[in-house]
Amino acid sequence: MIYREAGDFKTSYREDSQTFPIKLDRRAYWTLMVVAFAVVPFVINDYWANAVLLPFLIYAIAALGLNILTGYAGQVSLGTGGFMAVGAYAAYKLMTAFPDVPILFHVLIAGAITALVGMAFGLPSLRIKGFYLAVATLAAQFFLVWLFNKVPWFFNYSASGMINAPERTMFGAAITGAEASAPARYLFCLILTVALAWIARNLTRGSVGRKWMAIRDMDIAAEIIGVNPLTAKLSAFAVSSFFIGVAGALLFAVYLGAVEVGEAFGIQKSFLILFMIIIGGLGSIFGSFAGAAFMVLMPVLLKNVLVDGFGWATDLAAHFQFMIVGALIIVFLVFEPHGLAQLWRLAKEKLRLWPFPH
Amino acid sequence: MTDMNAESYVTEDGRTIGGVIMEMKNITLRFGGVTAIQDISFDIREGEIRAIIGPNGAGKSSMLNVISGFYVPQEGEVWFRGRRRAKMKPYQVARQGIARTFQNIALFEGMSVLDNVMTGRLTRMKTGLAAQALWFGRAEREEIEHREKVEKIIDFLEIQAIRKTPVGRLPYGLKKRVELARALAAEPALLLLDEPMAGMNVEEKEDMSRFILDVNDEFGTTICLIEHDMGVVMDLSDRVVVMDYGKKIGDGTPDEVRNNQAVIDAYLGVAHD
Structure with a gap:
């Protein structure tokens, strides 16, 4: 069996609009799920969790969130880092204020709080577009980081100005804090990532997603066919910020454990997530994952090859990484603005009728 | 001869034309000092194909934009299905059942x-x-x-x-x-077509004309269209409004309009003595 759509006939609209129209894709997806849930938790160790899996899962959520806003609804945002900080600090305040509540609620409510903040900062999008909106969200980025630095209430008046995740549990297993085990942290992030990716897919395939894409492609025409730009844009900001807030909460509570806001959620984080969706593919769920995997795995790979393999100095390898990312951003923007996802889409299209050209 | 002033009538090809669905009353639209539309009144009846024609710059597209809620006229009233339209955003107009196409295609390319x-x-x-x-x-x-x-x-x-x-x-x-x-x-109650045949070759025009007639015939959709191709307009429409320099200079069946002196002058020019 060749990997292609041709010959796999659909007889209902439900089948026709399923997420994976190709049979091999469906099999690969379920295999991946089984491996991720039933195999990985038993073999995972701290190195794999901290170096690869946790950052991949968490950044995938953030990339999904930004992709909903920028890739689907067409509203450019440079405030991702700031919104992740909102999620992290909201989670911190909730964790310290309600120690007995399971961590899942802290994370989800932190996401909801971020959604509200995101909507407030999304209001200018009703008046301004493109470059100017990007600058407005940049203001949000710097304002939020400044706020969490300057107002001691947010970090519970700790002397260092940092926030530290206390131990919080879910079903009796520690998810945060020094005692949390790698499988527990991994599973917690995995469940959230899978659930949120599923929600992102559902939202983007139905009427909500079409409203977002209509606003993205031509806002005047969208309004003429009955899309209220106010609700469409604000719902995109809300959903996107929810995802990003959850990612921020996880990054702080589950992955890093202790955070200094300017360092963890500075402007470079906003750009990191933006690079993920540009390389992975704007307006694609798969692209969000591909981009996150790429940006997380590449440094690890480079370190293993260049530093451990060739014996290069660590800083040299780090600079090399900047060069690669920079070059790739330019290459993708010039040659394939829709990223890795589009490359795969084109390959599938070619395979559809392969080896015949038409 | 059919009585076109009756509450409803049946056309020669057997379609039923109902009462007035949309009425424009004394519409005036200005952009700064420029008057795009000056005191124009006309109505659109249920089930008919209504055309707006006129030379370039006559204000046809502006008129369509007024109907679809994109422009709000400074003076005059827009009545749709027996109700006067209050100040409305375009998406609210769409929800009332008015759909349109654009002169330079406005599709979602992605x-x-x-x-x-x-x-x-x-x-x-x-x-x-x-x-x-x-x-x-x-x-x-x-x-x-x-x-x-x-x-x-x-x-x-x-x-x-x-x-x-x-x-x-x-x-x-x-x-x-x-x-x-x-x-x-x-499934609009009123379908607005802004130059549906602009830039098409003869075959494509014929296809599009057939689709417009079929839509009107099968779904009973009321259609208001702007078109430059005279042959097409005269063949398709039940009634025609003719605009020139923002004013209405003719209104009636294609035959009436064709023989209207003001219309002939606008299109062919007037001899100066």
Whole structure:
């Protein structure tokens, strides 16, 4: 069996609009799920969790969130880092204020709080577009980081100005804090990532997603066919910020454990997530994952090859990484603005009728 | 001879034309010092094909933009289905049942043909964000329900083969057809077509004319169109409004308009003695 759509006939609209129209894709997806849930938790160790899996899962959520806003609804945002900080600090305040509540609620409510903040900062999008909106969200980025630095209430008046995740549990297993085990942290992030990716897919395939894409492609025409730009844009900001807030909460509570806001959620984080969706593919769920995997795995790979393999100095390898990312951003923007996802889409299209050209 | 002033009448080809669905009363539209439309009144009756014609710059497109809520006239009243239109945003007008196409195609280039046509049904899709997020159940049912309606229109306009193609890749003539499909998907009470045949060759024009007549005939959709091709306008429409320099200079059946001296002067020019 060749990997292609041709010959796999659909007889209902439900089948026709399923997420994976190709049979091999469906099999690969379920295999991946089984491996991720039933195999990985038993073999995972701290190195794999901290170096690869946790950052991949968490950044995938953030990339999904930004992709909903920028890739689907067409509203450019440079405030991702700031919104992740909102999620992290909201989670911190909730964790310290309600120690007995399971961590899942802290994370989800932190996401909801971020959604509200995101909507407030999304209001200018009703008046301004493109470059100017990007600058407005940049203001949000710097304002939020400044706020969490300057107002001691947010970090519970700790002397260092940092926030530290206390131990919080879910079903009796520690998810945060020094005692949390790698499988527990991994599973917690995995469940959230899978659930949120599923929600992102559902939202983007139905009427909500079409409203977002209509606003993205031509806002005047969208309004003429009955899309209220106010609700469409604000719902995109809300959903996107929810995802990003959850990612921020996880990054702080589950992955890093202790955070200094300017360092963890500075402007470079906003750009990191933006690079993920540009390389992975704007307006694609798969692209969000591909981009996150790429940006997380590449440094690890480079370190293993260049530093451990060739014996290069660590800083040299780090600079090399900047060069690669920079070059790739330019290459993708010039040659394939829709990223890795589009490359795969084109390959599938070619395979559809392969080896015949038409 | 049919009495066109009656409450409703039947045309020679057997279509029933009903009462007035849209009425423009003394519309005046200005952009700064320029008067685009000056004191124009006309009505559109249910089930008819109404054309607005006139030389370049006569104010036809502005008129269509007034009807679709894109421009708000400084003076005059717009009545739709027996109600005076209050100050309204374009998306609210769309929800009242007015759909339109654009002179320079306004499709969503990044989406497939199917998704584009599905956007036409957005005003009728009611599931909220939460139900959408869960998908299974209400959202999926609604999606399939609307997909069935949309597929009928796709069949009707003969664009089945390209339904999964991104619109950006289509040639001009097909894009025009997809745009018509999107407008039709809304099942509008009034369909506005802004130069549906601009830039088409003869064959494409014939196709499009056939589709417009079929839409009017099969769905009973009221159509108001702007067109430059005189032959097409005279063949298609039941009644014609003629505009020149923002003023109405003629209104009536194609035959009446054709023999109207003011119209002839506007199109052919007036001899100066």
